[in-house]
Amino acid sequence: xxxxIVITSGKGGVGKTxxxxxxxxxxxxxxxxxxxxxxxxxxRNLDLVMGLENRIVYDxxxxxxxxxxxxxxxxxxxxxxxLYLLPAAQTRDKDAVSPDQMKKLCVELKKDFDYILIxxxxxxxxxxxxxxxxxxxxxxxxxxxxxxxxxxDRIIGLLEAAEIRNPKLVVNRIKLxxxxxxxxxxxxxxxxxxxxxxxxxxxxxxxxxxxxxxGEPAIxxxxxxxxxxxxxxxxxILGEDVPLMPMEAETTFFGKLxxxxxxxx
Amino acid sequence: xxxxFSKLFQKDTNSKDVAKERLRLVLIHDRANMSPELLQSLKxxxxxVINKYLEVDQEALEVNLSNVDDSVALVANIPIVxxxxxx
Numbered sequence: 001x002x003x004x005i006v007i008t009s010g011k012g013g014v015g016k017t018x019x020x021x022x023x024x025x026x027x028x029x030x031x032x033x034x035x036x037x038x039x040x041x042x043x044r045n046l047d048l049v050m051g052l053e054n055r056i057v058y059d060x061x062x063x064x065x066x067x068x069x070x071x072x073x074x075x076x077x078x079x080x081x082x083l084y085l086l087p088a089a090q091t092r093d094k095d096a097v098s099p100d101q102m103k104k105l106c107v108e109l110k111k112d113f114d115y116i117l118i119x120x121x122x123x124x125x126x127x128x129x130x131x132x133x134x135x136x137x138x139x140x141x142x143x144x145x146x147x148x149x150x151x152x153d154r155i156i157g158l159l160e161a162a163e164i165r166n167p168k169l170v171v172n173r174i175k176l177x178x179x180x181x182x183x184x185x186x187x188x189x190x191x192x193x194x195x196x197x198x199x200x201x202x203x204x205x206x207x208x209x210x211x212x213x214x215g216e217p218a219i220x221x222x223x224x225x226x227x228x229x230x231x232x233x234x235x236x237i238l239g240e241d242v243p244l245m246p247m248e249a250e251t252t253f254f255g256k257l258x259x260x261x262x263x264x265x
Numbered sequence: 266x267x268x269x270f271s272k273l274f275q276k277d278t279n280s281k282d283v284a285k286e287r288l289r290l291v292l293i294h295d296r297a298n299m300s301p302e303l304l305q306s307l308k309x310x311x312x313x314v315i316n317k318y319l320e321v322d323q324e325a326l327e328v329n330l331s332n333v334d335d336s337v338a339l340v341a342n343i344p345i346v347x348x349x350x351x352x
Contacts, residue, residue, distance in 0.1 A: 146284050146291075153292050182279035189285050193292065 002033075002110040005117050005237070006135035006164075010151030012122030014143045015172040018208060018218075020119040021049045022226075023139075025217040026234030028083035032114040035074065037105075038088035039131035040121040041096055047087045051078060051215025061089035064101040070108060079220070084113075094126040099133035106134025115237075124158055132159065138167040139199060144174055144185040153194055168199035170233065175204045187244075198244060200233035202226050293330050293337055304328060311341065320347040 007020045017040075024036040038046035041061065047053040058073035063086065077083035089096060109116045118135060121127035132138065138159050142152040152169070159167050171190055178184035191198055205226035211218040219230040235242045294300075308328045315321055322344040331340050 146288050149288055150291060150295065154295060157296065179281075182281050185281045185284055189281065193285065193288055 002113045003115055004106045004110065004134050004136045005115065005139055006039075006120050006132050006137075007117060007139045007141060008120035008128065008132065008155055008159075009122065009141040009148070010124065010155040011142075011148045014141050014148050015202075015208075016122075016141050017045050017049050017119050018212065019139070019141050019170060019172065019202075020046060020117050021217045022219040022230040023234055023237065024083060024115070024117045025050075025077075025080070026219045026230055027115050027117075027237065028077065028080040029219070030234060030238060031082065032238075033082045033112070034115045034117065035084040035086060035109055035113045037086045037109075037116065037118045039097075039102070039118050039127065041088045041127065042090065042093050043121065044088040044090045046119050047075075047085060048215060049212055050085055050217065052085050052087075053215070056087050059087045059089040060105075061092050061096045064097050064105065070105075094121070094130065097130050099130055102130045103134040124154065128158075129162075132162055132164060135164055138164050139170055140167045140194075140196070141170045141172050142190070142194075143172050144179075144190060149185070149190060149193060156194065156196060166197065168197050169194060170199050171201045173204040174201055199236055200229055201244070202229040202233075297330055297337055299330060304330070311343075315343065318349060319345050320349060322346050 007016050007023070009016050017038075020036055024034050027034045036046060036050070037060065038044055039060070040046070044059075047056060052075050055075045058068040060073070062068045063070050063073045074084040074086055077085065106116060106118075116134075118131050120131035140152050140155055140159075142148045156167055159165075169190070171187055174187075175184055179186050185193075187198065187201055203225050205218070205224055207221060207224040207226055208218050211221065218224055219227050219234075221227045232242045308326065311328065312321065312323055312326065325342075325344045327340075327342040329340050330337055
């Protein structure tokens, strides 16, 4: 029986789609059978980030409206046989799917897949409600900015109201130099404010821009810092106890991270 | 005067601390689901009730939500001008 994880944030542009693509690819690297669902109907993007935009025939709305069979709409990844994408419809709107339909779809997919990752649209309206309806648990993506953290807090409240307990936090795009000079909130600050469990930290990395340009998830890159962070998060999702990067003091945190990429002593 | 003095010698607060403090305050309101309008209306009702017993300085009256030991408290600061005798 598979596990349904929704990747959500409230605020747009914090990296939900990139996170979904990388965690999904990472789980597939580990031999798990994975399907990624793009729940952002009308603003489809997960296909582009995965480099699968030219293979779309059917989409999520076709599946729920029974214009095709579920199997026909699943796009097999270029690199991994055990990774699939169910793309969003581009020319429909969020009301084209209902929470009940999403729930049914998730139940169906759980029979065949180990992990179902849902890329949630920004906002807290219908699209959000659809995306979370079939989820077993949630990953909340945020960046160390006041607006993103505030929205993340709101999402935590809404998830709780929907009885999706224990969401886990991914702090994305942390800028180590700014944290070191105390001009960006550190991990402890974020955990302190949001009071949820930390799943991982992804530093701001130019590699992400390049990998998105190419449609190849950054986790496939062996050496980049973001790739390492994503791999750690994947291992934690798989139940491994991977120690978090040190967070006692910002300077230590910075130093250790530098060491990780081979810059420091 | 003391204020200027301490400002002169104090290092500028880190911007991340400013961010954290602002977030903390705004989240208290978000979580309590209490808008500034609601707080204003609560303030007006409080004045009406208290005015029955005390004469208070309405201009200086402050009502705010604040964070006390991990819980949210409603804190009111109500300067009294005069206690009414005739009640």
